[in-house]
Amino acid sequence: MKISNTYLSDIFIIDLFSFKDNRGEFVKTIHDKTFEENGLVYQFAESFYSISNKDVIRGMHFQKPPYDHVKFVYVVSGKILDVVIDLRMNSITYGKSFQIELSEENRKGIYIGKGFAHGFLALEDKSIVEYHTSISQNKEAEAGILYNSFNFDWPVEFPVVSVRDKEFLSLTEFKTPF
Numbered sequence: 667m668k669i670s671n672t673y674l675s676d677i678f679i680i681d682l683f684s685f686k687d688n689r690g691e692f693v694k695t696i697h698d699k700t701f702e703e704n705g706l707v708y709q710f711a712e713s714f715y716s717i718s719n720k721d722v723i724r725g726m727h728f729q730k731p732p733y734d735h736v737k738f739v740y741v742v743s744g745k746i747l748d749v750v751i752d753l754r755m756n757s758i759t760y761g762k763s764f765q766i767e768l769s770e771e772n773r774k775g776i777y778i779g780k781g782f783a784h785g786f787l788a789l790e791d792k793s794i795v796e797y798h799t800s801i802s803q804n805k806e807a808e809a810g811i812l813y814n815s816f817n818f819d820w821p822v823e824f825p826v827v828s829v830r831d832k833e834f835l836s837l838t839e840f841k842t843p844f
């Protein structure tokens with residue numbers, strides 16, 4: 667299990683441990699010492715997963731303070747283009763995005779610190795994305811920014827997006843709480 671920095675502080679890429687043999691595959695996603703050595707939290711409040719077909723975009727989501735949380739995301743099966751955007755007002759990378767392909771092939775995960783919005787595009791049908799969050803869902807604190815309102819070109823012509831996700835404010839209209 668290897669943890670790498672990115673050009674956004676508090677965004678890390680984790681190469682999950684994978685063991686394959688004639689039975690199939692074993693994947694380890696969280697390891698306390700490895701996370702701790704890299705200053706990452708490894709104890710989460712809740713975990714959930716979603717299943718998305720190709721061309722689905724979910725995002726860009728976050729929870730507002732004081733319920734802002736760390737998110738650890740990886741793909742169990744399928745492939746996604748995962749995207750985060752820096753919403754921390756004093757950050758030199760405010761408004762900057764970072765993207766990475768997460769898949770059952772590359773067994774990479776993304777660790778997302780507080781102050782970022784998160785979303786993804788499913789690149790294959792039945793892509794299963796698992797999340798761990800450091801603070802449980804708080805409906806009143808749930809928020810987002812419009813997925814196509816910041817400097818990122820989603821490689822999809824006709825994305826499938828929820829009504830809720832289509833109604834978020836654009837990045838320029840949005841006043842960050844971070």
Ligand SMILES: Cc1cn([C@H]2C[C@H](O)[C@@H](COP(=O)(O)OP(=O)(O)O[C@H]3O[C@H](C)C(=O)[C@H](O)[C@H]3O)O2)c(=O)[nH]c1=O
Pocket residue numbers: 714716724725727728784785786797802803828
């Ligand atoms: C997150 C959550 C959702 N729900 C219910 C609310 C809705 O009835 C249903 C689907 O929720 P939503 O449409 O917000 O799910 P996604 O659009 O897949 O959002 C997720 O995907 C994006 C990319 C993220 O980064 C979010 O953390 C994550 O919430 O599950 C709950 O009951 N508890 C929960 O913690």
